[in-house]
Amino acid sequence: MRPANATISVSALVLFCAGLWAGCDSGFSGDPFENQPPNTSLSVRDTSLVDNLEGADRFTSTVYITWSGDDPDGFVQSYEIRFYDELEKLGPEDGWSATTSTDSLVLLPIPRGEREANIAFEVRAIDDLGAKDPTPARTVFPIENGPPSIRFSPFDLPPDTTFSVISAAWTASDPEGAANIRAIQIGLNDSLNLVDLPFNTEFITLTGQIDINDASQVEVDARVYLGRGYTPSDIFIPGLKLNAVNTLYIRAVDATDTTSTLERISWYTKKQTSEVLYVDDFRTTDSPTLAAYHLNLLREYLPAGAPIDLWTITTPFVTGSAGLVPRSDQLPPNANPTVRQMLAQFKYIYWMSTNTTVSQTGDNLPFVAGVMDIFFGNGGKLMVHSPIALPPSPDDNLGNAAILLLPLTDLITFPEGLRSSLRLFQNAPVDPLVVTLPGTGEPMPALVASATLLSTLPYVVGGSDVLPIYSAAYRAISSAGSLVDWDGPTTIASISTDQRVGLFALPMINSFSGQEVLIGADGDTAAPRRAIHLMLESLGFPK
Incomplete structure (x- = not known):
């Protein structure tokens, strides 16, 4: 039998638990706390810096600003910022931008045409329940207009x-x-009297107003063409000096007439004196020997006293046995519009080159050939004197504009069992393939090699758009090193049937000694020059 006091204790415990259960069931009384908004602080504690910087330099319009926030009953999840002219009236919810950053490099706006402004910057924190700081952190930055900047493109x-x-x-x-x-x-040779261009101009071409028949011209106006599309403008810049060094000045001007520093570039400008251009593209140090020979050949053909303009694009030179060199540094970085429009000023071009078919990235003619459309559209005629050679890899010439331009169908290929070179030995015949060329009345002279030639190849001619003029009796070299007959193409001179482009692929003289390496089959030393003259006549060069 249990003691009586044990029974009383159990009963009391039951009554206590029942009371506790009843209390839980009745719920707590009172109202929950409302969400408290966050607080925001700026690293700049002053609500306005205008008075602090009075008499001192103002900020530039780009200012680095940091801020922070805290929340008494949660956490800050984002911020909103806005900035505006202090005098502008904004509504409490106008102009805010959301961010999760606590710092930013801010470009503060200066009203167009104003040199100074006081710009209010405000930031407010937003907590995890979306509550926003009702009293945003605020300061006023006194800023001033910064000068623009400008620099020439190195490309x-x-x-x-x-x-x-x-x-x-x-x-x-x-x-x-x-x-x-x-x-x-911009200005030419004058940094004080500059001419305005549209604000968004980034590329121009200056074209001098040249009269090739006026020998007294020493300075002309230059018309401005805008953009790479060569859009004509009504803007003319005075002061382009001819046969002299010129300096182009540029600067940017902002809406407050604050200017950038003045930038400049200088170069030498040659005056065009004729419609005939001789291009010296023979890229070895003995180029002057060849230039003298071919210029004399051209002068012999042209009317007496006719001027010839010279474009020298020989540097950097080929050195040693390295045949691949960068494109000439005398060419502009981009052929269009500069080279396209320059060539359009001429009607006749005689082009002497070391290579035109070896490298479309290093040879000069491939770079220029793609922009000769206006030149030919104006009735231009081109005579090319260049050896034909093979690139290190056939893929190197894919899309080579020079090969598409020249009067040839393709480069030769060597069959298995032959080395990739040919020989044109002394006394080898160079025979005409036509009696007379279109537009001429004199037969083409038969020629022979007066020295052994190693550095040029024949090429493939086929189709109705090319007229072959000369073939040469080449010999090939077998893999074992013995001389064998060459059964492949033998054409070394041709002209397009539309009489626009001519090609002669054998040298006329030894570039070192100046000795002639071709003569007439009858011993006439003038026969090779007469052959070139007849090609020029067929092309329509003036005589």
């Missing part, structure tokens, strides 16, 4: 010598944004 600088077509490009910027640039100003 569009003109070479050190040009004719009267010159292109240049630049990049302009402004701390207040590109829209704050009012104009680009």
